[in-house]
Amino acid sequence: MKSDNRFVLSDVERTLPLKTWYASILVLPLAKRISLFLSNYRIFTPTQITIAAFCLRLLTAIMFAFGLYQYLMLGSFLYYFAYVLDCVDGSVARLTCQTTEFGRYLDHVSDLVGDILVLCSLAYSQEILFNYMILGMIFMHISESYISYLAGYAIEEAKIRSDFYLILVFNKYRHWWFKKNFKSFLSFPDYTAFVFIFMPMLNMPKKGLEIGFYILLIVVSYTILSTFVSLHTGEKRFP
DSSP: TTTTTTOOOHHHHHHHOSOHHIIIIHHHHHHHHHHHHHHHOOOOOHHHHHHHHHHHHHHHHHHHHHHHHHHHHHHHHHHHHHHHHHHHHHHHHHHHTTTHHHHHHHHHHHHHHHHHHHHHHHHHHTTTSSSSSHHHHHHHHHHHHHHHHHHHHHHOOOOOOOOHHHHHHHHHHHHHHHTTTTTTSSHHHHHHHIIIHHHHHOOOOOHHHHHHHHHHHHHHHHHHHHHHHHHHHHHOOOO
């Protein structure tokens, strides 16, 4: 922080959690500047930013429900800005010392509910809402969300330490990425960017859902594996 007590971009950078590939390239350059502005001028609270992100997800769901290309494009842009705000609320909370357990849980639940609504709306427009693939994706949304949320508490309490060779090697691989403040594999935001932004913009929402099912399956499987390794090595970051 500078001597005039105003935050600078390096302050924002220090508040960022592990980066995803999609966010680091297309989201964080904008999100960091918005975080800097809102942290310096205190226009909105972190909770208000979280609610705004949820509202953008609701608007995305409404746009996707129409199924027409112009609405898919608009919904994609709305979802992009929803994720930008997702990257902003936590940074603002940490910079301005407004972190609370309620805020963390609200952010978590609003993202989960909003993404499921967007998924269902997109599937509805493609007439596959009750397809087993979509039901499986809804289940994986919930599973990934609560694995990530609860693992943070479990890892803090974990007393298990493993010297199994493959676990140690895999943890070294993860740690190499963690030192660069990057997630060690594709993660949930990379999946949502593909399904809710890129494929609708290409006017291929149904194909995006079909491919997205397998991407999400891989992401959730990796999250489970990475969480297991964190529990057995004491590494507090994942995936």
